[in-house]
Amino acid sequence: MAAMFSQNPLMNGPNYSFNQAPTTASGNKQHGFYPYTDNGGSTLAISGNDFTIIAGDTRSTSGYNINTRYAPKVFKIGGTTDSQDDATLVLSVVGFAADGHALKERLDAIVKMYRYQHGKPMSVKACAQRLSTILYGKRFFPYYVTAILGGLDEDGKGAVYSYDPVGSYEREQCRAAGAAASLIMPFLDNQVNFKNQYMPGIGEGHALAEREKIPLPRNEVEDLVKDAFDSAVERHIEVGDGLLMMIITKDGIEEIFKPLKKD
Amino acid sequence: MNHLPQAWGRPRDDVYGAYDASYLQSNGPNQHTQSPIVTGTSVVALKFKDGVVIAADNLASYGSLARFTDVKRLRTFADTSVVGFGGDVSDMQYLDRLLNSLDTEEAYSTSGHTLNAKNLHTYLAKVFYKRRSDFNPLWNQVLVAGLDGEGKPFLASADLLGTTFSSPSLATGFGANLAQPLLRKVAPDEEAASKLSQEQALEAVKESMKVLFYRDARSLDKYSIAVVTKDGIDLKEDEKLEKQSWAFADQIRGYGTQVN
Numbered sequence: 001m002a003a004m005f006s007q008n009p010l011m012n013g014p015n016y017s018f019n020q021a022p023t024t025a026s027g028n029k030q031h032g033f034y035p036y037t038d039n040g041g042s043t044l045a046i047s048g049n050d051f052t053i054i055a056g057d058t059r060s061t062s063g064y065n066i067n068t069r070y071a072p073k074v075f076k077i078g079g080t081t082d083s084q085d086d087a088t089l090v091l092s093v094v095g096f097a098a099d100g101h102a103l104k105e106r107l108d109a110i111v112k113m114y115r116y117q118h119g120k121p122m123s124v125k126a127c128a129q130r131l132s133t134i135l136y137g138k139r140f141f142p143y144y145v146t147a148i149l150g151g152l153d154e155d156g157k158g159a160v161y162s163y164d165p166v167g168s169y170e171r172e173q174c175r176a177a178g179a180a181a182s183l184i185m186p187f188l189d190n191q192v193n194f195k196n197q198y199m200p201g202i203g204e205g206h207a208l209a210e211r212e213k214i215p216l217p218r219n220e221v222e223d224l225v226k227d228a229f230d231s232a233v234e235r236h237i238e239v240g241d242g243l244l245m246m247i248i249t250k251d252g253i254e255e256i257f258k259p260l261k262k263d
Numbered sequence: 264m265n266h267l268p269q270a271w272g273r274p275r276d277d278v279y280g281a282y283d284a285s286y287l288q289s290n291g292p293n294q295h296t297q298s299p300i301v302t303g304t305s306v307v308a309l310k311f312k313d314g315v316v317i318a319a320d321n322l323a324s325y326g327s328l329a330r331f332t333d334v335k336r337l338r339t340f341a342d343t344s345v346v347g348f349g350g351d352v353s354d355m356q357y358l359d360r361l362l363n364s365l366d367t368e369e370a371y372s373t374s375g376h377t378l379n380a381k382n383l384h385t386y387l388a389k390v391f392y393k394r395r396s397d398f399n400p401l402w403n404q405v406l407v408a409g410l411d412g413e414g415k416p417f418l419a420s421a422d423l424l425g426t427t428f429s430s431p432s433l434a435t436g437f438g439a440n441l442a443q444p445l446l447r448k449v450a451p452d453e454e455a456a457s458k459l460s461q462e463q464a465l466e467a468v469k470e471s472m473k474v475l476f477y478r479d480a481r482s483l484d485k486y487s488i489a490v491v492t493k494d495g496i497d498l499k500e501d502e503k504l505e506k507q508s509w510a511f512a513d514q515i516r517g518y519g520t521q522v523n
Contacts, residue, residue, distance in 0.1 A: 032297035035395050037424055060428050065439050067420070068430035069452070098392055098425035141396075 036144045037062060039097040040238030042178035043073055044228055045148045046192060047158030049215040051249045052150040054090045054160075055225045056178075057233075057260060058242035060097060069241035069262065071097065073178075075104050076246070076253055077149075078111030078122060087253060089127055089151045090246045094178035095165070096144035103143045107131055124151035128161040128169060135167035142166050146177035151248055158248070180232035180239045187231070191224055192216065218247070226258060233260050299351035299402040301325050303336045304481045305438030306347035307471045308406045309446050310416040310431050310456040311464035314492035315408035317345050317418075318468050320476070321500070322483035323352045329483065337487045339496050341366060344380035344409030345489045346387070349435035350423065351402035358401060361390065380409025380417040380491075384427070392425025400424070404435040409491050416456070431456035434471070437479040442471035461490060473504050 040061035045054040056073035059066060073094050079087035091107060093100030110130060114122045122130075128149050135143055147163040162175040174192045176184035189195040197211040216224070225245060233240045240263065245256040265271065273282055301323050308317035323331035331352075338346045338359055346362070348355040365386065369376055378386075384407040394401050404422040411417040419429040431453050432446035449467040450456035468488065476482045484507075489498040516523055 033395075033398065033400055035398065035400075035424065037426065039426065062426075062439075065443070067426075068428040068433075070430070071428050096424075096426075098395075098427070101427065102392060102425070 036096050036099075038095065038144075039067070039071075039100075040179050041073055041094050042176065042180040042184065042229070042232055042236070042239045043092040043094045043146075043148055044174075044176045044184055044188075044225060045092065045150050045160045045162070046174040046188070046216075046221050046225065047150070047160040047172075048218055048221055049158065050152070050156055051218050051221075051247055052090070052152065052158035052160060053218075053221055053225055053245060053247050054092050054148060054150040055229065055243060055245040056092050056094065057229060057239050058244055059238065059240050061238050064237075066241070072244050073100065074244050074246050075108070077104070077108050077127070078115065080112075080115065085252070088121055088248065089124060089149065090248055090253060091131075092148045092150075092177070093145045095146055099143040100145045100147075103134065103145060103147065106134060110134070124149065124153055124159045124161070127151070128159075128171070131161075131163065132167040132169045135163060135165065139166050146181075148175055148177055150246075152250065156250060176228070178239075180236040183232050183235055184228045187228055188224075192221075222247075222256075229260060299354075301330065301352040302481070303334065303349050303352055303355065304479055305434055305436045305442065305475055306336065306349045306404075306406045307434040307438045307442040307446065307468055307475070308347065308408050308418050308432065309450060309459075309464045309468050310418050310453075311450075311459035311461055312457060313416065314410070314461065314490060315345075315416050315418050316461075316464045316468045316488065316490050317347050317406060317408040318472055318486055318488040319347045319349070320472065320483040320486040322481070322485075324481045327480070329481075332483060332485065335487055335500050337489050337498060337500070338362065339489070339498060340383055340409075341369070341376045341378060342495055343376070343378075343491075344383050344407060345491050345496060345498070346383070347406040347408070347435075349404045354401040354403050358387070358390075358403065358405075379412055380407050381411040381419075383407055383409070384417070384419045384421060388421040388425060388427045391421050391423060395424050406433050406435060408489070410493060414493060437481070438471065438475060441474055441478060445471050445474060461492075465490070469505075473507065476504055476507075 041057050041059055043056040054074050058070045058072055060068050060071040074092045076084035076087035077089040077091050091104055093103055111122045131149055142165045144165055149161040151159055153159040160172050161169050162172055163169045174188045194211040194213055199209040199211055202209040229243050240260050243258045243260050247254040303323055306319040319336040321333055322329055323334040336348045340362055369378055400423040402423050406420050408418050418433055420433050421427050431450040434442040446467055472486050476484050484504040486502050487500045488502055489496055
């Protein structure tokens, strides 16, 4: 900063502005405020042949405290009424609850506007793409959430789309997200996609035949979801209290609540 | 002789080092609230059969100094709701002004007041979330008590990050650690809360305030308590903690082996 008050205008301009006053002495200004937090919890989505199940626990935490035992993370999106009972899409958000809530409100408003402007409900595929652009719109101040969108595709088959916080997304058979994702996802790989399962007594080494991949029936998937959460509750302190499942079929969205351990 | 006007009358750089002129800049980062200064501690609240009880003590601390001992941290809104403030007191006073202007604007509508506790909570949560998204937070956690659109007891929290949640009993700050377990014993779920009488709820909240005074170093034995029902708000702002238990203390001697 010796050049600060140099007598040579050519070196660093005319030197009359306070904007050229030194800044080094003050050092870097740091903000003490951190705009994010983690509210724990876990979500899970599985698509079947003609249905999609999206589930999430209902606990909300801050640190070691439980904020509440009932704060749903799974929402109906884009219905025409206040109760959303004619909605066809479901969104789950887990991570920072305030961002999750803001994201859900935004997507819901957009899907409602789509119906108003186009006179038809939004398809999952379209909604999935739109959700990605919403998330990417805050690329440099992200919504700190892992979102999963579920519904039925144009052929009536179950569809699950999963996201990262800045909008990367793909369609998947099943996906777990949130605090206990790492506990649930390997279990789903094995029990939904039959990974590492082979036909009994077929052979060894390269002769091993993989178990045939057939979509599971609805009642089995429901049991799988409950088992996944029961075991997550045992092993992760941020998961528990209640399990809210939404099951999307061509007849609408069915809601099921089951209690989980509260410890 | 230095001919540059901005250097006149200044300490010499080569002697004293560069002058810290960062405060003169207009293009640097804005200074926002980075941490709370004068603070209020816990707010506790509990739902019962036909309303909500909410309480907060009358202290505003300046760090560990119990600086202001007559600060009312419960605010009524439109004779239907009560907001209990924890956290920064200047931000509480700003929110108080904001709610006053909201109150005035609402009074202009043809139907008179339409905002219930639920609407008020949504409003406050949006204010908090907007301010945190601007990196200029209001450093508070508030509890909103009253009735919702269906006339059922309503109790919810909103904080500086815009996080919201609702529960049969709620407590902010230190109260989340100490009062919440006591209140959850009285009302573990919504069903249990809907069977509580007003007397039971009052007693549980008063007991919590006492435990907080025992164990929270930033608390006071003078407190405000409000009961919200459909008949209106019963707010008492100069309550004193009763029946404290200190008699056991003179039996305790030393830290181990001392006999008397």
